[in-house]
Amino acid sequence: MTPSSRPAIAADHGRPARPDAIPAEAALAVRGLTVSYGEKPAVFSVDATFPAQSMSAIIGPNGAGKSTLLKAALGVIPRLSGEVHVFGRPVKEARERIAYVPQRASVDWDFPATVMDVVQMGLYRRVGLLGRLSGRMTRAARDCLDRVGMADFGHRQIGQLSGGQQQRVFLARALAQDADLYLLDEPFAGVDAATERAIIDVLKALEAEGRTVVAVHHDLSTVRAYFDHVFLINVRRIAEGPVETTFTTEALQATYGGRLAAAHLDELAVAGGRA
């Protein structure tokens, strides 16, 4: 691939597509990542850098490879090529610093578990196979439930929760891991307004504590209000950088193509500017 064939917007930021050095300050750095289902790449040769201690959104149309990028970076699905570094180390050596929040719909909520059981799954790695969950850990798990506003639901069977409550439980499980990098797959998809508020508050608090949040996000109207940094993808990287300079009408047009009317894009940019 020649540099001239890259999308113009990516080139605007003036950094090579394949820098040799992996930026040390990056919480998550992906280099040359390709993932394919069958022989059709879902994500092709993507470079992405998510700065530490900030909130980043991965944005793109349906089927653009947003979730795939996240899952492949974590090794949940196999990658054809590419390297992934977390805080400057290969992802395999940094597992305990990462907490992943999968899509709510990816599991069967009729599984026999209580809300507390699910949150405690976030502690399994630390407890090990045989260790008992100490009182301190149980209290920590309860605190995590409290932080997402679900303190009264610990004994509830998970099948009885609403969609928004399920999403909060998944977030509480990630909080229990006490990680430095939080990777969330569509945390706001199909949740009620109160849950969205609760989740964004928790994520902002994480950022304030010096942790890093990277979320696959689909709601363009909230990008400016919620995130500092955006990564635009449509199978290939379209653009990345701070929201103010990167989340532009031009970049969105390049990402979504004809799928969003130009007038609509302008409206988003203006609306976002006020937020």
Add this chain to the structure above:
Amino acid sequence: MLDALLLQAGYNAALVAIGAALLGFAAGASGTFMFLRKRALVSDAVAHATLPGVGLAFIVMVSLGGDGRNLAGLLLGSAVTAWIGLLVIEWMTRRTRLAEDAAIGAVLGVFFGIGIVLLTVVQTMSAGRQAGLESFLLGSTAGMLLQDAVVIAVGGSLAVLATWLMRRPMTLVAFDSEYAAAAGYDVRRIDLLMMALVMAITVIGLKLVGLILIVALLIIPPVAARFWSERAGRVIWIAGGVGGAAGYLGAAMSASAPALPTGPIIVLVAAAIFVLSLLFAPVRGVLAALLRHRRFQRRVHRRQGLLALAAHHPIREAYTLRLLAREGLVRPDGVPTEAGRAQAAKVARDERRWEVAREIHQDAGLTGRYDGLTPIEEVFTPDEIAEFDRRLGPPVAVGAR
């Protein structure tokens, strides 16, 4: 029958009952995670894949000049081909476009076919006393020896121990394999472990219940147990209990009559426990669900009836009318009583409170709970409701027109 239950029906019957109970317990507990992972049918393919191993082991042992019916040798052979079957399923699912059900079907059919061919070959061999190999198909307790019971006790204990030790990773993988993979668990190896447990149970249970029915002992107890608990950790032990009880009761029943085959009776007892659980379990049982539905329907009709009264509409549905009449809220001809008018006024007022709430309240999470049924007192505090009332103006006297 009572003798058999109390282990007084002779040495062999007692041995069989204890062996069957141990096997049932181990199978129920170890099969739980396969069921929770929604891969219960893999155990069916694994069980059928033991048959070629039995035939091959016999042929090998005879051709080496040994006793073709050596139990350890036969079980080892069955374990080897079962493991190969397992790996084939795993490989087909991961590396080809075939879905797991197709892989299960292919492995089950091919391995069972090979097994039957080998057994037929064995029948025609002149050397060795091959009689009894068919009993691996449906099981046989007639010649159960102490060593068979020991194999079950030791193997079963190991399987239960492994299930207990690995319960956390296996729970994680069964519930949310993506999260498990992201947390650094080797999902493939944990899946293989689950299948290895199932395979171990199959092998040690071959002689007692046979390869065709052992799968029932791996699947039915967890399915029955699921009706009784909402926690994976408990489902394991309840499934063990169901399996153990089925094994013990089934063996005792078959010992009480000369012509009853043990394996099938054990499976039928397990199935009976399953049916009872399905019907009568609290919360998840069919009966409980039906009652819950009826109760809910009653609430809906009652509420709709009161709303109709409040709006001075006639109540059209006979069921609604019957409900309200039974409570003394309307007369049989549909005219509201004093109590009925009071209730209707309260319902009407709550509706107006909801209207105000939805207009002025900021929290969409709370106002979103307006569904016609949820009492407003469950959603808002008395202070908030008082505020709604203040905006509504003073209440109208009950019964006034």
